[in-house]
Amino acid sequence: NEERREDKILLNACCPGWVRTDMTGPEATKSPEEGAETPVYLALLPSGAEGPHGQFVQDKKVEPW
Numbered sequence: 001n002e003e004r005r006e007d008k009i010l011l012n013a014c015c016p017g018w019v020r021t022d023m024t025g026p027e028a029t030k031s032p033e034e035g036a037e038t039p040v041y042l043a044l045l046p047s048g049a050e051g052p053h054g055q056f057v058q059d060k061k062v063e064p065w
Contacts, residue, residue, distance in 0.1 A: 010042075010049065011054060012054065012057050013055070013057070014042055015038070016038060017030045037059075038059060
């Protein structure tokens with residue numbers, strides 16, 4: 001972070017939640033579209049965004065870990 005601040009790269013971990021797939025089955029609580037919301041949200045943060053960075057994000061919210 002301190003050495004390469006000008007790179008403006010944000011690094012986070014995210015969880016899509018329990019998503020209905022062939023592997024998880026029909027009982028999962030989220031559709032694939034709902035599961036994609038958080039990863040897409042993080043991928044599309046505006047240029048120059050300061051955060052989140054170094055966080056765990058679930059349902060588009062930073063969660064303690």
